[in-house]
């Protein structure tokens with residue numbers, strides 16, 4: 001097997017987070033920014049930003065409070 005390249009083949013970024021609420025303002029460094037929005041991860045630990053389609057995924061071991 002050949003080691004996969006470190007670069008992502010996905011058109012959108014996947015960002016690992018450790019909290020159930022994330023703030024996203026896009027990728028302003030590439031001119032793709034958007035107004036900052038706060039996103040709540042869903043029960044399965046993921047959320048896709050409706051502006052820039054970045055996917056936020058809860059890190060393994062991190063827990064979302066249910067209370």
Ligand SMILES: [Zn+2]
Nearest residue numbers: 024026049052
């Ligand atoms: Zn975004």
